[in-house]
Amino acid sequence: MRPRSPQRASLLLRPGARATVGTLSVLLFIGLWQTVGGLALIDPRYISTPVDVVRAGVDLVRTEELWRHLRVSGAEFALGFVASLVVAVPLGLLAGWYRRLGYLVDPVLMTFYAMPRDAMLPLIIIWLGIGIYSRAAVVFLGAIFPIIVNTMAGIRKVEPVWIRCARSFGARERHLFWKILLPGALPYIMTGVRLGIGRGIIGVIVAEMYVSVEGLGELIMAAQAGLNTDRLVFVTLLVSALGFAALRLSLSLEEWSAPWQREREL
Amino acid sequence: MAAGAGAVAVRRARPSAAVRLYARYEPVVLGAAGVVLLFVLWEAAGALGVIDPRLFGQPSRLVPAAAGLWGAGVLQHHVSVTLTEFALGFTLAVLVGIPMGFLMGWYRGVEYVLEPFVWFLYSSPLVAFYPLFIVWFGIGMPTVVTIAFLLAVFPLLINTVTGVQHVEAALVRAARSFGARDLEIFLKVSLPASLPIVFAGLRLAVGRALVGVVVGEIFGATAGLGFAVRYWGGRLRIPEVFVFLTCIALLGVVLTQLIRLLEGRLLRWRHE
Numbered sequence: 378m379r380p381r382s383p384q385r386a387s388l389l390l391r392p393g394a395r396a397t398v399g400t401l402s403v404l405l406f407i408g409l410w411q412t413v414g415g416l417a418l419i420d421p422r423y424i425s426t427p428v429d430v431v432r433a434g435v436d437l438v439r440t441e442e443l444w445r446h447l448r449v450s451g452a453e454f455a456l457g458f459v460a461s462l463v464v465a466v467p468l469g470l471l472a473g474w475y476r477r478l479g480y481l482v483d484p485v486l487m488t489f490y491a492m493p494r495d496a497m498l499p500l501i502i503i504w505l506g507i508g509i510y511s512r513a514a515v516v517f518l519g520a521i522f523p524i525i526v527n528t529m530a531g532i533r534k535v536e537p538v539w540i541r542c543a544r545s546f547g548a549r550e551r552h553l554f555w556k557i558l559l560p561g562a563l564p565y566i567m568t569g570v571r572l573g574i575g576r577g578i579i580g581v582i583v584a585e586m587y588v589s590v591e592g593l594g595e596l597i598m599a600a601q602a603g604l605n606t607d608r609l610v611f612v613t614l615l616v617s618a619l620g621f622a623a624l625r626l627s628l629s630l631e632e633w634s635a636p637w638q639r640e641r642e643l
Numbered sequence: 644m645a646a647g648a649g650a651v652a653v654r655r656a657r658p659s660a661a662v663r664l665y666a667r668y669e670p671v672v673l674g675a676a677g678v679v680l681l682f683v684l685w686e687a688a689g690a691l692g693v694i695d696p697r698l699f700g701q702p703s704r705l706v707p708a709a710a711g712l713w714g715a716g717v718l719q720h721h722v723s724v725t726l727t728e729f730a731l732g733f734t735l736a737v738l739v740g741i742p743m744g745f746l747m748g749w750y751r752g753v754e755y756v757l758e759p760f761v762w763f764l765y766s767s768p769l770v771a772f773y774p775l776f777i778v779w780f781g782i783g784m785p786t787v788v789t790i791a792f793l794l795a796v797f798p799l800l801i802n803t804v805t806g807v808q809h810v811e812a813a814l815v816r817a818a819r820s821f822g823a824r825d826l827e828i829f830l831k832v833s834l835p836a837s838l839p840i841v842f843a844g845l846r847l848a849v850g851r852a853l854v855g856v857v858v859g860e861i862f863g864a865t866a867g868l869g870f871a872v873r874y875w876g877g878r879l880r881i882p883e884v885f886v887f888l889t890c891i892a893l894l895g896v897v898l899t900q901l902i903r904l905l906e907g908r909l910l911r912w913r914h915e
Contacts, residue, residue: 389751398755406760423778480673485681491895492888493854496869498861499876500884503698579768583858586771594771601774609774617767624766 425606430614433607442596450592453509454581457516461573465521466566469528474558479529486529490522494576495583502588512584512592519580520573524566531565532558564635571627578620700885708882717871722890724867725856728784729898732791733852740796740848741841744803748837749829754804765797770858777863786863791855795848802844806837842906849898857891868894 388394407427413419414426421429437443472479472486498515505511535558543557585594593616600609658666665672682702689696696704712718747754747761769790776786810833818828860869868891875883 389755395755395758398752399759402756403759477669477673480670481677481680483670483677484674485677488892488896491850491899492892493850493857493895495854496857496861496872496888496891499873500881500888503876503879503881575766579770579854579858582768582771583861586862597771597774601777604778606775606778613767613771613775616771617763620768621763621766 422604422606425610429607430611433605434611434615437596437608437611446592446596449509450581450585450594453512453584453592454516454577456509457513457580458520458573458577460513461517461521461524461577462570465524465569465573466528469525469566469569470532470558470562472525473529473532473562479533486522486525490526494518494522495580498584498587501584507588507590512581512588515580515584516577519576523572523576524569527565527569527572528562531562531569534565535561564631567627567631567634571624571631574623574627575620578616578623582616698881700881704882705885705889708880709886712883712886718886718890721866721868721871721887722894724784724864725860725869725891725894728787728791728860728867729852729856729894731784732788732855733795733848735788735792736795736799736848736852737845739792740799740844741803744800744841744844745807745829745833747800748804748807749833761797761800764793765801769793770855770862773859773862782863783865787856787859787867790859790863791852794855795852798847798851799841799844802840802847803837806840806844807833809840810836839910842902842910846899846902846906849902850895853891853895853898 389398410424411427414421414424415428472482495515497518501511501514501518505514539557539561540553543553548556581592582594582597585592586598587594589595589598593612596612597609597616600606600612685700686702688694689699689701709718743757747757772793773786773790776789780786780789814832814836815828818832823831856867857869857872860867861873864870868887871887872884872891875887
């Protein structure tokens with residue numbers, strides 16, 4: 378980090394400076410947006426204005442349209458994500474613990490991990506139709522690979538000394554698993570969960586935009602088709618806020634699962 | 644018992660050449676076996692009627708489909724469009740993300756001002772903005788490149804900020820006490836010391852840029868691999884869809900490996 382002299386940096390080092398400056402900068406942005414859109418310096422049909430966005434939001438909430446779509450998206454996400462957890466964690470633990478099994482599945486897993494799996498959407502629609510299951514399947518595919526890969530990595534990175542130590546004190550396989558392997562791998566599993574949540578949310582929205590029957594993605598598509606930019610911006614911002622909340626939540630889950638490990642790759 | 648233990652040790656020390664060779668290449672051999680097994684199972688399931696090959700494809704049907712697409716020049720066309728869009732989006736993300744990250748990591752004021760926007764956009768499913776981009780830029784390459792750029796730039800930025808801020812304070816102090824100036828500290832200490840985390844960002848950015856390109860092509864383009872998957876999928880031409888999906892998967896693997904190779908090259912000094 379940059380070294381600085383204490384007298385010069387004093388203002389920015391005060392407690393609360395970060396929050397104050399951040400809030401001010403967001404308010405400034407909103408003010409600028411309102412001015413540019415309100416005075417029609419840029420056509421508000423393209424960028425909308427904050428006031429109109431809020432109005433569109435109030436409208437959506439009042440007509441209860443929003444809740445219906447939100448519930449659908451939430452259900453799809455929950456279904457797909459829980460399914461991916463249930464499959465990915467045991468699979469990752471097995472492939473991480475049994476070395477040869479790991480070698481066998483590694484290239485296939487890594488290929489799926491590296492590819493944008495949302496591209497399989499057209500196929501999934503053909504297989505599962507346009508109902509909730511195809512959209513949950515996109516979430517499932519998005520989330521499962523980060524969780525498997527990170528769980529495997531977590532098991533492989535458990536200190537061999539701990540395992541040997543537990544064995545020499547007479548720990549059985551069962552104890553070894555519950556007391557050493559699982560807690561040791563937990564921070565990695567949680568990293569996988571965080572990445573999986575991110576991919577899952579993208580999956581829900583992309584699938585709903587593609588199928589366009591119901592859900593937040595459909596709201597976005599409908600707003601676009603009707604050139605309703607106010608509503609379009611509102612729903613996209615709402616989706617972003619949900620994504621942000623989910624990211625924060627999973628970051629604190631991660632910290633809670635491994636308080637000793639504070640630095641991580643994002 | 645001592646003799647027995649010795650015998651075991653000797654046997655372990657000199658396995659036959661074949662065993663040694665296998666042990667060395669076991670990950671590769673088993674990995675290849677895994678891939679082959681997958682394709683064999685897929686082919687067999689189709690042949691035995693467990694799955695309907697008209698819906699789930701079959702490896703033996705992919706080859707003629709691929710040959711047909713290649714012969715017509717369709718495959719090359721879509722691959723080159725996707726590669727161009729990826730290159731543009733990723734390069735833009737590097738050119739913007741890394742310098743901005745260094746600025747934010749170096750100047751606290753810049754960090755505080757931009758932080759809320761960066762975190763918000765990083766965690767938002769930016770794909771949702773694509774209808775706006777179509778309104779702004781029209782259908783095709785500009786929209787796709789914008790989505791790829793936006794998806795890739797934020798992990799890069801955030802990792803660069805983290806990298807700069809986590810450079811060991813002792814290194815900076817040491818450089819300072821030997822009379823180094825800000826610019827020298829930046830070039831000789833902060834920059835190289837933050838490279839490992841910057842590369843973690845680059846790895847994430849490659850993956851996200853590819854997602855952006857492919858998803859962008861599915862929705863807002865008339866060419867590229869994502870568009871091709873949608874186009875042939877809509878016509879129920881499953882073998883063609885699998886050919887393009889295979890291309891997408893291979894692209895993902897090749898690009899990820901390339902970045903790892905570069906990382907290994909540039910960070911050799913750091914090997915523990």
